[in-house]
Amino acid sequence: MDGIRQGAAGGVPRRAGWYVQTLRLTACALLAWLVWQVWHLSTYEAADVVWVCDGTGSCGTDHFASVGPFAGIAAAIGLGIAAARYLHRSAPGAMVALSAWAALAGWQDALADGKVTRADTSAWFLLVPVELPVPTWLAVLRWLTAAALAGACCGAFSSLYRTAAVARFLRGRACAPGTLEGWRSLGRRHGEADLLFADERGVRHRVPVVVARRALTRETVLAVYDPARPGDAARTRAALPRKEARP
Numbered sequence: 001m002d003g004i005r006q007g008a009a010g011g012v013p014r015r016a017g018w019y020v021q022t023l024r025l026t027a028c029a030l031l032a033w034l035v036w037q038v039w040h041l042s043t044y045e046a047a048d049v050v051w052v053c054d055g056t057g058s059c060g061t062d063h064f065a066s067v068g069p070f071a072g073i074a075a076a077i078g079l080g081i082a083a084a085r086y087l088h089r090s091a092p093g094a095m096v097a098l099s100a101w102a103a104l105a106g107w108q109d110a111l112a113d114g115k116v117t118r119a120d121t122s123a124w125f126l127l128v129p130v131e132l133p134v135p136t137w138l139a140v141l142r143w144l145t146a147a148a149l150a151g152a153c154c155g156a157f158s159s160l161y162r163t164a165a166v167a168r169f170l171r172g173r174a175c176a177p178g179t180l181e182g183w184r185s186l187g188r189r190h191g192e193a194d195l196l197f198a199d200e201r202g203v204r205h206r207v208p209v210v211v212a213r214r215a216l217t218r219e220t221v222l223a224v225y226d227p228a229r230p231g232d233a234a235r236t237r238a239a240l241p242r243k244e245a246r247p
Helices: 002-044 068-112 134-163 165-169 213-217
Strands: 121-124 128-133 174-185 190-198 204-212 221-225 237-239
Touching (some): 174 237, 190 213, 190 221, 204 221
Antiparallel strands (some): 121 128, 190 204
């Protein structure tokens, strides 16, 4: 009975973890849909926004597209926060790319539906109060989408290197919680330290590794090593996952 109870108790956190992950992924999907819809609407309906001025320098409109960019920015920030645990350092670039792509699609759909022509000019008065031809908006948004995607790729590569994801999942490296001792500076951002960890057989190792200076703020790091040669410094490194490794 005790074993059954322990198994059931141990299963609850796992089920709860899957439930939480499902909720988070669902929230991310809904926020991504919201970001797309709001930014798409802000450009697709831009030509329908009519501003009414009272002669004293103040103008207003009741069209949602006029505040669409601000709602899109808020939704993108929310999505970036919710998706940061999955996208890591690529999250900011991915959010900008999604927003710019949605706005670009809005202009393209407006052109296709005849709401605007290439000779028309338009502006996001509250965000970018500058009248620009539609082709210029298209060019700017294409450039912004490409630049944001490049930034997202750089962030993804940085995260993959920092967490040693490629070595862990594609090269068959084993992982174990470890600690760093004996810092020896190699410049402003990196240094050498001794990585202490126990391999799968319980044998402890002390291996010199090069790590970023920010690793000093961690109580524990993740030792990524070759199971066949756990003491080989050339095949061992200290990774810095988003959450600290637990011994």
